[in-house]
Amino acid sequence: QQQVKQSPQSLIVQKGGISIINCAYENTAFDYFPWYQQFPGKGPALLIAIRPDVSEKKEGRFTISFNKSAKQFSLHIMDSQPGDSATYFCAASIGSGGSNYKLTFGKGTLLTVNP
Amino acid sequence: KAGVTQTPRYLIKTRGQQVTLSCSPISGHRSVSWYQQTPGQGLQFLFEYFSETQRNKGNFPGRFSGRQFSNSRSEMNVSTLELGDSALYLCASTIYSPGYGYTFGSGTRLTVV
Numbered sequence: 001q002q003q004v005k006q007s008p009q010s011l012i013v014q015k016g017g018i019s020i021i022n023c024a025y026e027n028t029a030f031d032y033f034p035w036y037q038q039f040p041g042k043g044p045a046l047l048i049a050i051r052p053d054v055s056e057k058k059e060g061r062f063t064i065s066f067n068k069s070a071k072q073f074s075l076h077i078m079d080s081q082p083g084d085s086a087t088y089f090c091a092a093s094i095g096s097g098g099s100n101y102k103l104t105f106g107k108g109t110l111l112t113v114n115p
Numbered sequence: 116k117a118g119v120t121q122t123p124r125y126l127i128k129t130r131g132q133q134v135t136l137s138c139s140p141i142s143g144h145r146s147v148s149w150y151q152q153t154p155g156q157g158l159q160f161l162f163e164y165f166s167e168t169q170r171n172k173g174n175f176p177g178r179f180s181g182r183q184f185s186n187s188r189s190e191m192n193v194s195t196l197e198l199g200d201s202a203l204y205l206c207a208s209t210i211y212s213p214g215y216g217y218t219f220g221s222g223t224r225l226t227v228v
Binding site: 032034041042044046089091101103106107108 | 157165
């Protein structure tokens, strides 16, 4: 049972464009939604995270949009750069009110930004 | 500030052997988790430790085990290796409980031949 579904699997964007990656979750107990960025040969690095009490969070060129009723959240990368080319993972976990102490990941999106 | 350190970076083992992987968390982080990453299954949770206690275990066979020491360092062990165990094994630590803000290491690439 895949609790976090991520799309698309791969994405090609031109430099300066907007990259959009979407995730949907099933478990309404999830209350922490991070995005991770992974470069080849490296572990995932925390990019940005959101909790369900806000609908949007922005950090630099990266924005998370969160729709609690639809159980969906997305990552927007503005002004995409070749250096953003990496694999992006959405994830979810249960925090307050009883934790399962783990992150449930989406399958990942390979982003390629062409110069 | 040093990050999460995993050793070794690469391992090649033969089917049937066992292997031990090591993880040193960021200083002050008491929660350590392990994940398996494969192209087909993605990132899957193995187990989480806090103050030497396993608090959660993923859906993996009993051949996969782990432990945490009093200094928060952790090891995971895989016995009777199978070809399907070939993967990148990632360790993550966090200062928070429960489970926010994980920092991952670069992983140990295990190849079973």
